[in-house]
Every structure is written in C-alpha cells, then in structure tokens.
Amino acid sequence: MTRKPRAVVFDCDGVLLASNRLKTAIFEQVLQGAGFAAADVARFRVFQRANFGMSRYRLFDALLGWQDLSPYPATSRDALCAAYGSALYARYVRCPATPGMVGVLRQLQDAGVPLFVVSGSDGAELAAVFAERGLARWFAAIHGSPATKVDNLALVAAQLGIRAPMPEVVFVGDAEADWKAAAATGCRFIYADHFSTAKRRMRALAAETGFPTIRDLRGLVPLL
CATH class of the missing domain: 1.10.150 (DNA polymerase; domain 1)
Structure with a gap:
C-alpha cells in the first residue's frame, strides 16, 4: 500500500x-x-x-x-x-467467501482504512446476511438496493465528509454497473475478474479505459 x-x-x-x-x-x-x-x-x-x-x-x-x-x-x-x-x-x-477476503479486510482495517459495501443486493437483506456471517464488523456501513449504487456512493461520501469527485476512494467491483457508478462519482475503480459474469465486456473496458484488474481480493492491497 x-x-x-x-x-x-x-x-x-x-x-x-x-x-x-x-x-x-x-x-x-x-x-x-x-x-x-x-x-x-x-x-x-x-x-x-x-x-x-x-x-x-x-x-x-x-x-x-x-x-x-x-x-x-x-x-x-x-x-x-x-x-x-x-x-x-x-x-x-x-455461500463461500472469495479467496483471501477476510485477510484482506483485516489488513485494511488494521491500516486504518474505512471499509464500506455498496451492492445491488437488497440493503436490509444484505445487512442481515453480513450480521449472520459475522462480517458486518469489518464495515463502517453496508448499502444496497433499492437505492442505486451512485446514490449509495454519495452516502459513503457524506459519511466521509467529502464530495464527488473522490479519487481517493477506491471502489472494487466485478461488473459494468460498478464501473459506471465509480465513474459517475469520481471514484477510482478496480476490477475483480475471477467471479465476474461479464468477463469479456469487463476485460474490453479495462483495455479501453485503463482501470486495473485483479484476479480476486488477494491482489488488492499492492494496488492501493
């Protein structure tokens, strides 16, 4: 880092x-x-x-x-x-976590980096799932639908006391919706490839726009 x-x-x-x-x-x-x-x-x-x-x-x-x-x-x-x-x-x-997920969250939290979730999943459902899995403790906030990802990234900005554009905030996603939300709010986007359902499209976008790609979260910290 x-x-x-x-x-x-x-x-x-x-x-x-x-x-x-x-x-x-x-x-x-x-x-x-x-x-x-x-x-x-x-x-x-x-x-x-x-x-x-x-x-x-x-x-x-x-x-x-x-x-x-x-x-x-x-x-x-x-x-x-x-x-x-x-x-x-x-x-x-x-369902399984992605490889190295908890270790990466621990490393970032230990470094004093605030962590958030912004997902297309239902927000109340996701909060309950994360609580039951023991994951909620890693995150300052968990945001989901029906609010859009752009709106939820705006909530993250408000919680951090900043405004868009916010290139000092990193958004890690695996879909075009994630990249578009990051672009709309001026976040830095990193693409996680391994579990994506739209690899061809996302790899083409990475080549076209230059956002970095990781296989899974184990490759994240060196890019920060």
Whole structure:
C-alpha cells in the first residue's frame, strides 16, 4: 500500500462473496416458479449475467417490460422480489467467501482504512446476511438496493465528509454497473475478474479505459 486511500468500497457478489452463480440460479428458479416460458427464462439469464450488479428491482422491472413475453405470467415486480429473497437468504448465508477476503479486510482495517459495501443486493437483506456471517464488523456501513449504487456512493461520501469527485476512494467491483457508478462519482475503480459474469465486456473496458484488474481480493492491497 503506497498511499493509504480515504476508503475502500466493495461490491458484494463476486467480490466479497462467491455468489454470482447462486444468484443466477435463484433468478431462474423464481421465474420458472412464476410461470415464465423456458425461452424467456433463458433470455433473462443472458440479460441478468450481462447486467450483474443491477438490483433485482431493476432487473425484474426490465423483464416485465418485455412486450413479447409468452405467456405473460400473472405476477408483479414485488411478488418476484419477495420470492427471490425468500429463496435466496438461507443459501446466501452459507455461500463461500472469495479467496483471501477476510485477510484482506483485516489488513485494511488494521491500516486504518474505512471499509464500506455498496451492492445491488437488497440493503436490509444484505445487512442481515453480513450480521449472520459475522462480517458486518469489518464495515463502517453496508448499502444496497433499492437505492442505486451512485446514490449509495454519495452516502459513503457524506459519511466521509467529502464530495464527488473522490479519487481517493477506491471502489472494487466485478461488473459494468460498478464501473459506471465509480465513474459517475469520481471514484477510482478496480476490477475483480475471477467471479465476474461479464468477463469479456469487463476485460474490453479495462483495455479501453485503463482501470486495473485483479484476479480476486488477494491482489488488492499492492494496488492501493
């Protein structure tokens, strides 16, 4: 760590928890249970993986806005979100952490770096999961949806007593939504590649824009 950052902000899925595949499977389970056609479930799978980091609220809104769904099930965004949360929670609590995660959090906390979570996951659900897993103690705050990542990064700035742009704040993510939120608020972005569901797109963006890439969190500290 050459220069201590003002704070490090982490996305959750694919960065702190190896939960990307789990969430994709739960999305499919929920849509199948709600009566969506197999072809529409498959189409949503592609959309969801390409837009990982987008909240379930926005993902389901997008799905229900597709005009060519056949059949169009008698459901709603709120019903789909409730079914998703119910199916996810117990497995979310047990899913593996990414390699070296706790050691990296400990190293940063010991160095006096404030740590935050900004995720597309439901905020209340994520706080409960982190509390049950014993992870909440590492973070100054845990922010999730339905607020956007840009809005939640603004909350982090307020908690730090600074304003955007904030290049002294590092945001570690694995999806285009993370990079866009970092760009919108002037954070420094670092891409965690190993568990990303959009590797081709993110690697192309890294080559185009120059943001650094790590395989997983074990490569983070030397870049700070």
